[in-house]
Amino acid sequence: MISYFPVLYPGELLYSGCARFSARMKYPTIGATTMELFGSRQSVPPVDLPHKIDRFVANLPAGHIYTADILIDQHTLLPLYAPFLPIQNHARLRAAMRGGGNRTTNTLAGIAAGRVQPPMYLRTCPCCDAENIKRYGETYWHRLHQIPGVYACPYHNVFLQATNVRRLNPTSKHTFHTAQHADRSSKIQTVDSSNHDHVLLVTIANIAAGIINKPRQPEGPLALLKRYEARLQANGYLSLRGQIRLRDLRRDMVNFFSAPLLVLLQCDLPDEKAKDWLTYMFSPRERINAPLRHLLLMTFFGDTSASFFDKTSSVTQPAEARCYPCLNVVCPAHGKKLIKSSECKLTKGGRRMRTLYRCPTCGHTSARTEDGAKLKWIYDRGHLWEDKLKLLWNDASICIAHIKQELDADRMTIKRLAVKADLPFPRLCRDRRGVIRHPPQKKANKGKFAVETRRVEYLALRKAQPAATGRQLRASHAGLVTWLYLHDREWMLKNVPRDVNRARPKTIVDWPARDEVVSAQVITLATQIKNAPGKPQRASKTAIEREVRCRLKLQFDLIKMPLTRLALHDVVETLDQFGLRRIHYVAKRFVAEGVTPTRADFLRAAGINTQRVVSGIITDAIDGALAQIRTNIENLPS
Numbered sequence: 001m002i003s004y005f006p007v008l009y010p011g012e013l014l015y016s017g018c019a020r021f022s023a024r025m026k027y028p029t030i031g032a033t034t035m036e037l038f039g040s041r042q043s044v045p046p047v048d049l050p051h052k053i054d055r056f057v058a059n060l061p062a063g064h065i066y067t068a069d070i071l072i073d074q075h076t077l078l079p080l081y082a083p084f085l086p087i088q089n090h091a092r093l094r095a096a097m098r099g100g101g102n103r104t105t106n107t108l109a110g111i112a113a114g115r116v117q118p119p120m121y122l123r124t125c126p127c128c129d130a131e132n133i134k135r136y137g138e139t140y141w142h143r144l145h146q147i148p149g150v151y152a153c154p155y156h157n158v159f160l161q162a163t164n165v166r167r168l169n170p171t172s173k174h175t176f177h178t179a180q181h182a183d184r185s186s187k188i189q190t191v192d193s194s195n196h197d198h199v200l201l202v203t204i205a206n207i208a209a210g211i212i213n214k215p216r217q218p219e220g221p222l223a224l225l226k227r228y229e230a231r232l233q234a235n236g237y238l239s240l241r242g243q244i245r246l247r248d249l250r251r252d253m254v255n256f257f258s259a260p261l262l263v264l265l266q267c268d269l270p271d272e273k274a275k276d277w278l279t280y281m282f283s284p285r286e287r288i289n290a291p292l293r294h295l296l297l298m299t300f301f302g303d304t305s306a307s308f309f310d311k312t313s314s315v316t317q318p319a320e321a322r323c324y325p326c327l328n329v330v331c332p333a334h335g336k337k338l339i340k341s342s343e344c345k346l347t348k349g350g351r352r353m354r355t356l357y358r359c360p361t362c363g364h365t366s367a368r369t370e371d372g373a374k375l376k377w378i379y380d381r382g383h384l385w386e387d388k389l390k391l392l393w394n395d396a397s398i399c400i401a402h403i404k405q406e407l408d409a410d411r412m413t414i415k416r417l418a419v420k421a422d423l424p425f426p427r428l429c430r431d432r433r434g435v436i437r438h439p440p441q442k443k444a445n446k447g448k449f450a451v452e453t454r455r456v457e458y459l460a461l462r463k464a465q466p467a468a469t470g471r472q473l474r475a476s477h478a479g480l481v482t483w484l485y486l487h488d489r490e491w492m493l494k495n496v497p498r499d500v501n502r503a504r505p506k507t508i509v510d511w512p513a514r515d516e517v518v519s520a521q522v523i524t525l526a527t528q529i530k531n532a533p534g535k536p537q538r539a540s541k542t543a544i545e546r547e548v549r550c551r552l553k554l555q556f557d558l559i560k561m562p563l564t565r566l567a568l569h570d571v572v573e574t575l576d577q578f579g580l581r582r583i584h585y586v587a588k589r590f591v592a593e594g595v596t597p598t599r600a601d602f603l604r605a606a607g608i609n610t611q612r613v614v615s616g617i618i619t620d621a622i623d624g625a626l627a628q629i630r631t632n633i634e635n636l637p638s
Contacts, residue, residue, distance in 0.1 A: 001058075002037070002059055005061060006024070009132070014050055014056075015046070015047045015050065018176050020178055022178075023180075031174050033176055038052045038059075039059065044168075045176055047122065047141075047146055049097060049105035050097065051097050051101075054100065068097075068098050072098075075143065078097065079214075080211055080212050081109045081110075082218055083217075084224065086221065089108050089109075092108050110290070114288060114293075117266065118148045120167060121167065122182070124161055126188045127153065128156065139179050148290070150208050155209075157202060164183040166550075168550075170547060197258060200261065204295050207304060208291075216309055225283075227308060229242075231303070246279060253296075267292065267293055281294075281297060323338065323340050324372040327364070329407070329408040330406075331359060331382070333361045339358065342372075343358070355368075364382040365380040385407065389403075389414070394424075394427075400414065455491065458480060462497065469497055469498075473496075473497070511557075515560070517552070519566075522544055522568055526572070527571075536585050576618060579618045583608075583618070583625050589605070591629055602625070
């Protein structure tokens with residue numbers, strides 16, 4: 001149990017509190033802080049989703065106010081992931097954060113599966129730093145500023161600044177870094193309110209702040225899907241059959257966010273028909289998607305965290321405001337708000353869905369504007385309107401202009417509906433003694449083509465154009481090809497010409513080009529590691545691969561990258577090579593200090609364990625280095 005731990009500030013990361021503790025205690029070794037706090041010297045202090053929190057709480061001094069749940073909900077990023085996780089994953093993730101086993105929090109949270117990389121460097125807001133220093137005498141790492149996709153501070157409308165502290169430093173991963181001593185730019189970049197992309201970044205930050213400031217329990221993928229379906233239907237992206245118009249949604253999202261902004265947020269939407277992240281957002285399966293992509297959809301639909309998650313946050317309108325008026329001039333309830341519900345109906349082509357309003361008094365059915373106050377299309381005028389039409393039509397003393405005014409319809413509509421209702425046409429007027437009925441003429445049915453005739457036409461077409469492909473024939477004779485596909489598909493599939501020169505789909509990754517880039521990086525990084533000042537670090541395969549991934553943000557497969565594989569084979573240091581470098585480094589240090597070490601002191605400084613099997617090369621190098629140290633020190637001028 002430790003005797004002191006600093007009080008965590010509002011919105012401060014647990015990592016930040018541990019960093020301030022380490023800076024004040026000034027332990028002599030790197031792993032001493034993690035040993036004191038988490039009971040393990042090899043624990044890596046994660047920024048977003050730490051683990052071993054139960055062990056950390058048990059080591060706090062007596063009388064502290066913290067519990068594991070308080071630390072998880074108020075000082076980690078779990079509240080950001082929780083609403084979008086499957087219920088089972090959330091329970092396992094919370095248990096993993098409290099437990100003391102291997103760290104599996106990133107896997108359970110879907111950080112790798114979401115394919116949204118967190119920022120490489122920790123970030124701060126200059127205005128928040130100034131306020132913290134004025135209020136507390138120091139600044140700290142805010143958890144809101146470390147969320148992927150948050151590039152602006154929602155409280156001060158300024159852009160965040162990246163510091164020199166890496167989120168995961170491969171060379172000093174056991175070291176804590178405070179925000180007070182981190183290097184950052186002194187320039188403050190404010191958000192331009194006239195720039196649409198800047199406003200969207202602030203909106204995303206506001207939604208993220210609302211989510212992490214109010215922890216919520218997950219409701220499962222079906223609850224999320226219902227919320228999205230309600231917004232898709234309200235915006236016209238959901239058909240009557242429940243199918244999502246992804247093409248329209250993708251196009252409108254690219255126009256709303258702009259393609260460069262989506263690339264910056266790692267959520268770009270390509271034009272190809274291949275499945276992208278937007279396709280998986282509306283799946284009822286227990287699929288984990290990055291929280292940033294949920295934030296984008298909430299921003300696109302105009303939601304906040306409260307309006308999206310909290311059922312009580314939506315403002316309920318009074319019953320009178322949720323009803324719609326009848327727009328039929330013949331109806332006795334004209335203008336009164338009697339229509340309480342609406343229904344959806346597909347258009348003739350089945351491509352669009354319209355919302356219909358039907359009056360319960362007269363049966364008048366129409367499509368209207370979004371507010372329901374103006375007519376857009378009339379599907380059924382109702383029985384009262386038809387009865388009024390019959391009454392006025394049979395009255396010879398009334399002219400057509402008066403009927404037009406009474407029924408609020410144009411002349412051609414009145415005449416067309418009169419013929420449809422089997423009324424006498426032309427109508428009986430004062431100057432017309434007889435009535436001549438002209439029944440509507442039905443359109444003559446076109447004779448259907450025989451299958452054999454169309455087959456002969458298609459074969460003649462192929463013979464006339466032997467080099468044409470199926471696509472070219474379809475473009476030049478669309479009617480013939482379409483007819484055969486509909487009525488004789490089996491024969492058509494057997495006789496359509498195959499395009500042997502059809503371009504194959506391009507691969508997603510250009511492995512040869514990536515191989516050249518990564519192989520050059522491998523050689524450069526290995527040289528930098530070997531020539532770095534200070535204590536030697538081994539140029540191992542793991543260290544080089546990790547550094548390449550951090551720099552280039554690329555995933556690579558050594559099986560498909562032969563140049564990289566050969567470069568790694570050439571530059572990776574063996575244990576003997578690394579041992580020789582350490583021996584030379586320690587020998588130079590002793591000579592510079594003017595100290596003649598014993599063999600035990602030399603081995604301890606070089607980090608060589610003699611209890612393990614040591615090759616003859618290392619033994620000879622140690623003997624030679626000790627002899628060289630003695631010679632150099634004896635030859636120094638007194």
